[in-house]
Amino acid sequence: MPKIPTKYKFKKRPPNGFSKIEPTLAKFSAKMKAAESKPLPLNRPKHESTWEIYKLNHQRSRYIFEIYYKKKMISRELYDWLLTNKFGDKELIAKWKKKGYENxxxxxxxxxxxxxxxxxxxxxxxxxxxxxxxxxxxxxxxxxxxxxxxxxxxx
Ligand SMILES: [Zn+2]
Ligand SMILES: [Zn+2]
Known part of the structure; x- marks a missing residue:
């Protein structure tokens, strides 16, 4: 099972604009934490235990993708910083830019x-x-x- 990080230690101070999106990112982190500790209902197969985490990870990457590429709310610097600090899945976002892989x-x-x-x-x-x-x-x-x-x- 791939380990999806939910906690962060920043090597460098976040670029300008981070405080604007921080509340949303914090919400994602809280949800991920809750999902990780939530036991799977007894009648569900084991592989479903990671679905919730995947979903949240996807939603957070999507959020970063949208605010940078679609809404142009954040700077390139902040976008790169977010990916470096694993707030978004760089490879997944790269796929969304390709035809046929948008979703x-x-x-x-x-x-x-x-x-x-x-x-x-x-x-x-x-x-x-x-x-x-x-x-x-x-x-x-x-x-x-x-x-x-x-x-x-x-x-
Ligand atoms: Zn599939
Ligand atoms: Zn799919």
């Missing part, structure tokens, strides 16, 4: 060897296609890596 949930889902049969993760299959091929309703179509319900760009 990618986590890097595991595109590493073919990590998925069940070395095929594309179920969450990368467009929902429209999925409905046709998976007529058996009630089947859990969430991916085992992070619990994603679908992150193809066409969804």
């Amino acid at each position: 990618l949930c986590c890097l595991k889902c595109i590493q073919a060897k990590e998925t069940n049969q070395g095929t594309t993760c179920i969450c990368r299959v467009p929902r429209a296609t999925l409905k046709e091929t998976q007529k058996d309703k009630g089947k859990d179509t969430r991916c085992v890596n992070c619990g994603c319900r679908g992150c193809a760009s066409s969804d």
